[in-house]
Amino acid sequence: MAYFMGIDIGSGTSKGVIIKDGKPLAYHLLPSGVNYKETAERLRKELLAKAGLSPKDIAYIMATGHGAESIPFSNDQVTDIRCCARGINSIFPSVRTVIDIQGMSSQVIRLNEKGRVINFVVTERCAAGSGRFLEIMANVLRIDLKDIGPLSLKSKNPVTFTAGCAVFGESEAISRVSEGASKEDILAGVHKALASKVATLVERVSLEMDCAISGGGALNVGLVKSVEEELGIQLLVSPQPQFVTALGAAVMAENRHKGISET
Amino acid sequence: MEGFAIFFAGVDIGSTMTKVVILDKDRGIRARVIGPTGAEHRRLANRVMEEALKKAALSFDEISYVVATGYGRINVPFADRQITELSCHAKGVASFFPNVRTALDIGGQDAKGLKIRNGELVDFVMNDKCAAGTGRFLEVLADTLGLRVEELGSISAKSKNRVRISNTCTVFVQVEVVTRLSEGVPLEDIVAGVHDAIASRAVNMLRRLKIEPDVVFTGGVAKNIGVVKAVKEHLGYDVLVPEEPLLSGAIGAALIGQELTLKAMAKGESLPRKERRLEEASFFS
Numbered sequence: 001m002a003y004f005m006g007i008d009i010g011s012g013t014s015k016g017v018i019i020k021d022g023k024p025l026a027y028h029l030l031p032s033g034v035n036y037k038e039t040a041e042r043l044r045k046e047l048l049a050k051a052g053l054s055p056k057d058i059a060y061i062m063a064t065g066h067g068a069e070s071i072p073f074s075n076d077q078v079t080d081i082r083c084c085a086r087g088i089n090s091i092f093p094s095v096r097t098v099i100d101i102q103g104m105s106s107q108v109i110r111l112n113e114k115g116r117v118i119n120f121v122v123t124e125r126c127a128a129g130s131g132r133f134l135e136i137m138a139n140v141l142r143i144d145l146k147d148i149g150p151l152s153l154k155s156k157n158p159v160t161f162t163a164g165c166a167v168f169g170e171s172e173a174i175s176r177v178s179e180g181a182s183k184e185d186i187l188a189g190v191h192k193a194l195a196s197k198v199a200t201l202v203e204r205v206s207l208e209m210d211c212a213i214s215g216g217g218a219l220n221v222g223l224v225k226s227v228e229e230e231l232g233i234q235l236l237v238s239p240q241p242q243f244v245t246a247l248g249a250a251v252m253a254e255n256r257h258k259g260i261s262e263t
Numbered sequence: 264m265e266g267f268a269i270f271f272a273g274v275d276i277g278s279t280m281t282k283v284v285i286l287d288k289d290r291g292i293r294a295r296v297i298g299p300t301g302a303e304h305r306r307l308a309n310r311v312m313e314e315a316l317k318k319a320a321l322s323f324d325e326i327s328y329v330v331a332t333g334y335g336r337i338n339v340p341f342a343d344r345q346i347t348e349l350s351c352h353a354k355g356v357a358s359f360f361p362n363v364r365t366a367l368d369i370g371g372q373d374a375k376g377l378k379i380r381n382g383e384l385v386d387f388v389m390n391d392k393c394a395a396g397t398g399r400f401l402e403v404l405a406d407t408l409g410l411r412v413e414e415l416g417s418i419s420a421k422s423k424n425r426v427r428i429s430n431t432c433t434v435f436v437q438v439e440v441v442t443r444l445s446e447g448v449p450l451e452d453i454v455a456g457v458h459d460a461i462a463s464r465a466v467n468m469l470r471r472l473k474i475e476p477d478v479v480f481t482g483g484v485a486k487n488i489g490v491v492k493a494v495k496e497h498l499g500y501d502v503l504v505p506e507e508p509l510l511s512g513a514i515g516a517a518l519i520g521q522e523l524t525l526k527a528m529a530k531g532e533s534l535p536r537k538e539r540r541l542e543e544a545s546f547f548s
């Protein structure tokens with residue numbers, strides 16, 4: 001029996017997936033920390049334990065993400081862009097555009113029916129376009145990151161953020177709090193600001209439907225709603241959105257093992 | 264008021280610091296006050312004006328004209344006139360260095376480049392959309408390193424081998440700096456690397472104006488000797504820094520007030536003035 005593993009070492013969190021015949025059996029997520037090698041080892045161990053497998057059951061391991069080079073036990077590595085496209089294609093074959101919102105960057109990828117990348121843009125130079133902006137704001141407002149989405153949906157009067165910079169946005173949020181703005185209105189404004197950055201990325205690759213959203217940002221219902229409003233479309237929200245890239249790596253591992261061409 | 268010792272006040276409410284100067288008719292500084300801006304601009308404006316008058320030993324009635332500038336200028340209720348910080352900076356800088364042709368001003372939340380010809384502003388570039396390359400960038404860094412922002416300049420002077428900062432965004436640089444520290448890179452090399460990053464950004468912005476000497480550097484960041492040195496390196500020639508780099512806007516505002524007054528007097532007119540009254544004048548924290 002052949003099982004395949006995809007490991008995605010991101011700048012914030014590391015994700016691993018084990019699949020068999022293209023179907024996920026086990027997921028695991030860890031903070032990446034500073035020692036990627038150690039993190040990768042732990043991730044593999046815990047994934048195997050969850051799936052009830054031993055290392056020799058895994059026929060091929062594909063590494064991806066920011067720290068892919070630091071994984072000593074992988075058979076090969078590919079870029080996270082290709083993995084994300086491949087992962088979303090295995091979940092939603094109809095998707096031609098995927099918006100991937102991660103902790104330190106956001107990317108929009110255009111892909112074909114086979115899950116191959118046609119075009120992509122990445123914002124990695126500015127925190128205001130990434131999940132990091134949401135973390136900063138959750139921190140300022142002393143709200144758990146997982147609660148900011150639902151809370152923002154209660155907003156009646158979203159605050160407008162003028163700067164487009166996470167650092168200035170933080171000061172703006174503090175000023176608005178001191179003026180008496182509600183947390184939900186501030187959060188709705190934050191989501192709108194991030195959604196508008198994402199929308200400019202989408203414009204640059206030219207949107208083709210269906211459009212999906214993945215990455216940690218897809219767990220935030222407020223952000224998903226804002227992106228939908230900004231683009232005027234309905235998004236497919238990936239299940240287990242943080243694992244899409246790792247899943248794609250696992251799918252590529254399986255294809256590689258079976259000699260299926262990737263080009 | 265003609266014939267008497269007449270005084271002009273400039274109030275510059277910046278995003279981070281508020282500056283007030285009172286000049287006498289010979290352009291000498293009679294009083295200066297510098298304090299943090301905070302959230303309540305109006306109350307602050309009244310307070311710093313009161314303090315400046317006290318230092319100058321003048322009553323408010325003796326001030327011929329008050330010009331407010333800076334991003335909080337509309338919140339100076341007693342100002343006779345509001346003038347943009349760009350015009351005031353240009354005027355102030357040219358009063359220190361008459362041969363200035365390019366001025367760089369890096370404040371708490373913005374960075375500006377000014378093209379000046381014969382003491383007048385002719386063009387400008389500005390970044391107020393992104394914290395990278397502003398004083399805020401240095402504040403965040405100092406905070407991350409557990410230092411005071413005033414210490415950064417002298418610390419960086421010890422650097423022998425500055426690091427190259429690969430990120431632009433302040434938030435990401437913060438992470439990069441922590442990573443470098445954990446790798447054992449000396450503090451001074453990190454600080455020097457950050458100064459280099461801010462200087463490179465500033466000089467790139469200035470290039471959009473076509474830089475010509477003399478180049479003058481003002482704003483709170485010009486007090487950091489490490490950034491001044493890095494700006495010189497990126498430019499390839501010398502940079503002039505006034506003695507009080509924070510005050511160029513306020514001094515420029517007061518000087519414009521004087522010019523307006525003299526022009527009006529020459530025509531036998533007098534400028535409309537606000538009532539010389541400070542709100543909450545008794546407030547002192």
